Every structure is written in C-alpha cells, then in structure tokens.
Amino acid sequence: MKLNNKLFYIFAGCLFLLIFVSFYLFSDNITFAKSENSCLRCHSVKRLPKVLSNGEKMDLYVDREKFSNSVHGDFSCTDCHIDIDTSTHPRPIKIESKLAYAKEVSQNCVNCHMEDSLSPIHQGILKEGKLSCAECHGSHYITPVSQLKEKSEKCLRCHSVKRLPKVLSNGEKMDLYVDREKFSNSVHGKLGCLFCHKDIDPLAHPKPVIIESKRAYGNKIFKNCLNCHPLNSISPIHKDFLKEDRMVCLGCHGNHYIKSKAQWSKETNKCLRCHSVKRLPKVLSNGEKMDLYVDKEKFKKTVHTDVGCWACHQGINFSNHPRPLFIESKRKFTEKVTSGCFRCHPKNVLSVHPGHAKIINISTFVCVDCHGYHKNQSVKAWKKKVSTNEYCMSCHKFNIVKKLPSKEKLSMKVDLSQIEHSVHAGFSCTDCHMDFSKDEHPVYKFKNRKEYTVNFSRNICQTCHTDEELKENPVHYSISKTASCVECHGAHNVKPAKLPAGVSEKEYCMSCHSGALTKKMENGEKLSLKVDESQILHSVHGKLKCSDCHKGYSTKSHPIRSFKSISEYRSKAQEVCRNCHAKEVSEYNSSIHKALVSKGYPEAPDCLSCHGYHGVSRISTDDIARYNLCSSCHSKESDSFKESIHYKAFEEGKEGAPVCSSCHGAHKVLPTSVANLKDSCISCHSEAKSYHNKWLYNPPFKLESFVDVHFNGSSCSACHASGEKAVILTLATSESKVLTLEELSKLTNWDIEEIRAKLDVNGDNLVQKEELWEFLGDLKGLVKVELKGRLDMVNKNDAHKIISKKKAIKDCAFCHDPKAQFVGRLEINKEEGKAERISVERSAVNSAYAIPNIKDFYVLGLTKIDVLDTLFVIALIAGIGVVAGHIFLRIVTIPVRRKKKEGQ
C-alpha cells in the first residue's frame, strides 16, 4: 500500500506538471471564448451583476436573441469590447463606473462610424463627451434610427387623442395632446418621444406622475435637449441663455413641433414675399414715411437670416398680419423693436466691453444705430473684416463724453478728417493708442483733464518724440516737462512740429503762443503766455515783429527766464517798452505811479496797466479812453471832475476839452503838491495873463507882472474852483527847496512821529502859532528853514471842480480882506506819495514871527502883521499927545509970557 500510494503521488505530480507546462506552452491558442458564442455561453446566463468600485451594479447579461437581431448581430463581441483579452478572460477587469466603461467601449464605435461621417449634432455630442454612443443607441441591441419612430406610435396612440388636460399640483392645466402629423413633420419626428421624455418609464406608463408646474416640467425636460445639443455645440448666445436660466430651449423652439432651419427659412421667405417688393412706404401718424422694403439678398447675408423675422418683430404673425399696425413714429418703433435685442443679447454679455457697456445705457443710442437693422452682420465677421480705424470710429464717431472725477468733461468724439489733414495722416488709431485694439479696450481713470493730457503726452507722444528730439529746442523740452503735448499740438489735428521754411517770425511764435500756455513764477503765480494775434494786429504795434519788443527771442533762440513773481516780471517788462519809448519811460519813472509801484502797491499802474500787453493802443488820440483809464482808479477825482466846466466841455465833445492827462500829464504824473499844475492851465489858457491883466492891474500902469504876482501866490483853482480855500505853508530850505518829511527827519535826527509830535505839542490836531514858531525855532537851531506860502484849495480834489469864468472869484477883497475865509494848512511833502497836510492856526501869518519865518509870502490885508496896527494907534496918540501937551504948556505959561512982555 505504501508503494501504491507513492506511485499515485508521482503520477499525479507528473500529470499536474504536464498540464501546467502544456498551459504554458499553448496558452496563445487556448481560449474560453473563442467566438461570441463562447462569450454568450457565460453572458447569456442571468447572474448576479458585477459590483463596480464606485458601488454601481453592472449587469453583465446579454440577451442572445435580441443581440443577434440587432444591427450588430453579425459582429463578434470583441469587435466592440476590444479591451477584453480572451486569453485572460474572465480574469476580473477593474471598471470604475458604468459610464466610464461605456465611453471606453464607445470609442471603438468610431472605428466603423468615422467621426467625419457623423452629423454635426453627433459630432457635438462626442466632443462634449458627456454621453457615449450607448446612451442613445443602446449597447448590445442597437436599433436603426428608422425604427425609433415606430416606438413613438405607441405613445401617440393615447396622446394624439384630445382629452381633458392634466391638472397640475399648482393648479395649472397641462394639455397632454400632441398633433401626430405636426410632430412627425418636426425635426424630432424621427426620434420619437422617449428621447426627450426620459423621465417616462414605458413599462410603468401611464402611471400618474406628480408634476409641480409647467415651468418646472419644462426645466426638467429641456435638460435632455442638451444630450443631443451639448453646450459646446451651441452658439455663445444660446449658451448664455442656458447659463442665465432665464429661458429654456422650449421657449423659442417650441416643444413637440420643433422647426428645422429650413422651415424657419421658409417662414422668413413668406414675410419677404411681400416685404421684398418695393412699394409705397407706410405713412405714420406723425407724417413720417416708413419704408417697409427689406432687401432680400442682403438680409440673407446677415447674422439674423437664420432667426428670421419673428425673432425681432415679435407680436407679428400670420394670424394678425398684414393687418395695419399703429406706429407713432419711426424712432418709437425702432426703440420698441430694439428693446427686444436684449432678449437674445443680454446686457451683462454686452457689457463685457466697457465702452459698449456705456453706450448701451445711453438712452439716445439704440442698437440699430450702430449695427443696422436688416443688413446687420455678425460682429465677429465684421470685426475681422473691418479696418482698425473703422472699428474704433464705429463708436467714436458719436458724441461720447467721459466725465472725470473733477467734473470736467472729455469728449471722446473723434473727427477722422482731422487726422487725415494732420501730420499723422495715414496713421491708424492704434498706432498711437497702442494699448487699444479691436480686442482690447482698457479703461483708464483720470482725476482731471490735466492728468489725462499729461499722461497722454508722456505715454503716447513721447514714445516717438523722445526727450532727445525735444532737447534740440530747449524751450520745447522745458515746456514738455510741465505742459502736455496736446495743449499746443492738438490731439488729433496734430500740427507740424517743424514750420515750413521761410515762415514769418510772427507765425513761428504764434504756433505755440496761440495756445493756452502758462508760465509758473517762483512764488507759484501763473502768467498766461497766450497771445491773441488779432489784438496785436489791431494795435499800434500791428506792424511790429515779435522780436522787435521781445529782444533776444527769435526763430533761432528762445532764452528761458525765471521770475520771482508777476510783479517782478512786469517791472522787467518796462525794459521792453523803454527800447522805443525811452522818454515816456523815464517820465514815468519820476512819477508818483512808479513810486507807488516800487513801494509795492499792487494797484499802482505800470506801462501794461494802461497800455495793455499786446493790444497796445494809442491812448493820446482817444479822449474817452484817456478819461476812462484814469477814472477807473481815481473814481473820487473823477466824480469831482464831473462837476467841472471842463467835464461839461468834454461831454459835449468840444475840441481841446481837457481830460486828466491834459493837466496831470500822461506819464510824469506827479503829486499835486509838486506838480506845476499852473503851467498845465496856462498851456491851454495861453491868453490867461492878458485876460486877467484887463482887470487885474495896479494903476496907473497895466503891468502883466502884476498878474504874475497873483499867479505866483495862488493856484488857479483858488479862484476858479468851488470849495474851501486855505493858506498853505510849506517847509523849505533857505534855498527854496521844498523839504520832505523824510529829509527833515534825516536833517534833524528826529523820527517822523517825533516831528509830528513836536509840531502839535498839545495833540489837538491843530498847530497853534505858538507851536509853529516854537517848532521852527527848534528846527532853525539845526537846519536853515523857512516857510513858503500859497493860496490853494483845502481839499485837493476840489481843484477838479473848475467853475465857469463868470463864477470865478474877481473880488479882490475875497483874499485881501484881513478876515478872508481861509484856513491854515501846513503841507509836508513825502518822498513817495501824496503830501501830508496838517491844520495850522491861520492867524500865524499875522504874527510878527511871520516876518522872519515866512519871508516871501505876503498877501495884502490877509497877512498883515496885527501888531503894527497897534503901533499905528500908539504913534497917532503919541503925536496928538505931544501937540496937546505942548499946547497945554503954552496955555499954562501965558501969564509968564505976558509978565515978561509987560516987563519989557
């Protein structure tokens, strides 16, 4: 037994070895499933399904009979399941999911059903990759398309009968009727019902299904549309509809009776049958004529040819058309129709382009203004075809305005013809606006216009026109650092940088200075450098060249100067005038006006204040201008002047009627205390002396010098103007030079306030004669001074109120009466500006102290020394007294004489 057992084990071992070796050797030829029959031997047996790694259950059963009846009945299993290795099967294969496996297997369909040969819809489905072929066509029992329709017959058997509608849970009524004929004519007629109504289980139907609402059901069903019409296959417009979830396919395409493109086109043709015929236009209620003609051929080429008429002209259909439609106006109709554009082209999509976003919100623009209506093209195609300039101008031809945060408005409108006539003719928009293109339109945020123009200049202009180029002209370079290029050169109408050879100097200068150039002073003040050429041309300088005044500047050189302030600039401007008008400038320099300018009075006039910058006018020929010029500052004086006989003559336009400068001079305007205004009077009234001499003389001879006596001692206005009169005393040196307050202060070492205090010791604002003599006494200890006297107006301004000759003072006693109505004033001149006048007791001139102190001022009666009158009386009394005394003594001594006589 032991041996038998041993042999058995050896035999069994050899057999096992043999089997193992033969398996190894012949494995290539040995298979369990050499044919489908061999596959189906296992797979036609209903077994437990395979459990996949994702938990799905996959039924591996194949109905042998059904398979052999299918279109693929003649194929072997591995024709499709090429992943199955018959030599290793049924070694378990790892399958992730049913779909993944279906897809993997479906890829093999392409081996026979080449992708090119598939319909676009099929191609789209494949591309999308969500569905495998098996989803629609089944896996093993593939049915030909022609058989699909037959399946729908079963459904239509019930649904083609008009019945009561199904009442939904929200109360809506849902008609379940389908017109058999219409359905079978529709594009989906071939597909049958279940392609879309995937929710229906044909085996369980007509078991009632709960449907919440029509819309909810529509939303559910439409998702199945995407099975065949996946997202990648539909247009962006369609995609957006679906994204928005605003509309489902059924909204436009209907549900059961979906039209083919051909059908749509047919309907469009139906519309065009009438509208492509040129007819009389429709007359609207506002009287406008609306052409109803649509060019058929052109419409066919537009992007909307597929959608047809109804997509835009909603509400018009064959049931109500051509019943006349009430249209108020063309624009109203356009606005109404175009408001429908946003149905397919929602605003958020259109707003991707910021410029476009703005335009669509402008109520005055409607879509058709840019895109046209019946002849509109696809933007994409148009964009591709159109030139950059045309593309940009499609929007920028409109008056688009950009509002900046500074509230400035920037016009974005471009006049293409300006560019064509500029040095940049032939440039395309993007040559300068480099960051813009047909596809790019950045949005910049500028705070204000200045920032925009400066940025524009730096980033655009200076790309080509570099600093090196600008440095050739130093001024140009410096200007470019502060100003923007466009300020001078313009934005689109760019002027040539180089002026043509031989251009006049004026044109050369004006090429920049006609623009709004400004210069910044060191203190921050801004001076406009803009020159109005017409001003120069109309001025007396009309024939001058710029460089005639602006020495050092020419077409070759342009020095850069800097000034601390506008007032410093203006003081230098005087040098320009001096080149030609040396006399006038030197006269001006000695005037009170210049003194005030030097003192820093901002309102004090210089050359430019009266004559202007460039519009220089000859003031001397225009009396009204002369008068107005002065009165613009000297309004008080002007008012007084208006009371005068001079003004009356001026107003009446009498020849030679005086205005301000006739007396005060035009350039050498002096303080009235210094100016010799009498000469001004006499320059017109040259006969004044002889006229006065007719009555003003001392008999027995008519000497003109007697008139001089009066002319020397008083101003003309003292007799010829209305107003209070004064005896004016002025401090002068012994050489008759009038002393100024400053000179006095320097000579005495008293400061100005001290001088005032010494003059009016008691501070009553009146210099009593005692104070005056004491002051002069103190002064004489230091300097030789005396007082000069004259008769004049108390208020200088009254001197303007010249009265007529008849009214002038002719009564000698007016002045020569000892009690004449004169007040006293002490006039002290100042280095700059008007003299100071201090009230003085007038009787000072009647004091004995006046004799040494006011040596040269003598007015008969008015300045008589009072003490001499007393002396006269004393002398008279003394004379009479002596006589009376003598007579008295002689009477008393009568007896003595009688005695003596008798004695004899």
Next chain:
Amino acid sequence: MKRVYLHPIPVRIWHWINAICFIILIITGLQIRLGDKLGLMSFQTAVKIHSWLGFVLIANYFIWFIYYFATLKFFKIYLPPFWRPIEFTKKALRQAKYYGYGIMVGDKNPHHPTPDNKFNPLQQVAYFLIMIVCIPLQLITGLILWDPVKFQFLGNLLGGIQIVSLIHVGLWIFFAAFIIVHFYLATLGHTVLAHIIAMFTGYEEEHEEH
C-alpha cells in the same frame, strides 16, 4: 515988518502936493489895512487911489529933488553942517530948548529963516532924514509892493517882501505921527497962520521986535 521970500514957487507946489498926497495915502493905507473895520471906501478904490497917488508922490519927489539939487540949495538948506558938529549941536540944543522952554516963557526963536538958511537945526536934521531916507524908502518899498514881481530885485535887496512891507508900514506909522506934529509946528509962527500963509504966498513975515 520984514518979509522974507522963503518958499519959491516950485517948493510951494511941491509942498502942497506932497501934503495932500501924504494925507490921502495915509488914510487909504489905513483903509487897505483895516478893510474889515473901516468902511471909507472899497478895498479896490483904496488900492487904486493909493497906487495913483504913490506915483504922483514919486513924480513930486522929483520936483523937489531936481529943484534943490539943480539950484544946489539942498546943500545950504537941507544938509546939516556936519563939518561943524559942535556948533551945530549947540544950535540944535538951543532950538530944542526954545521949543521946550523958551517958547513958554516968551523967549525969541533963536533961528531966523533966510532963503539960504530956511531950517533951524532940528528941522534941518528932520527934513534931511525925511527927504533923503524916509520918503525915498517909502517910495521904493511902495513901488515894490505895487508890483512885487517887477521889482523883485529891489525886494530881495531889502530882505524879502515881508521886510519891505514892514518898512512901508513902519514909515506909514511915522509919517502919520509926524504930520500931526508938523501941522502943529506950522502954527507956531508969529501968528497961527503965519507959516501956513507963507507956504501959500512964499513970503514969511518976520516980526521984528525991538
């Protein structure tokens, strides 16, 4: 009774013109100065009269001047004999004593006028000064004030118009007082009217006392 021909006709004419002018000039001068207080005439009239008479006075002065210098009587009559100062002073003192004392006690006038020795020493000094200093100065300052521009050089020479005016007014005061005294003295002849009549007739009657 002895009649002495003291006042030749030119002298008499001159004297009376001078007298009238002086009186009127003094009065118009007063009116000019006191225009506010005195109402004899208007300022203008006063000035006109004053100016006219001023020139009359100038012309009149020349009558005197020409007569006395042409006849050389000036040196006999007016010029005090300064070359005999002691004798002259004694005489003057005697004359002053006469006016102050002698005339009261009935002394005789120490001076006996003759055509060549018309003035007593006091008269001689007074008239010499008046005729050679005061009147010319009054005339010149008057001229200056008449037209201060025309005669500015003279005014400046005298130290300014205020000084000129001061001199003119000062002399006016003097003449006013002098004329009173002069008129009184004229009554001190052997009769009250003796000298005055003489000034008309030219003959002074000298009462010879024995």
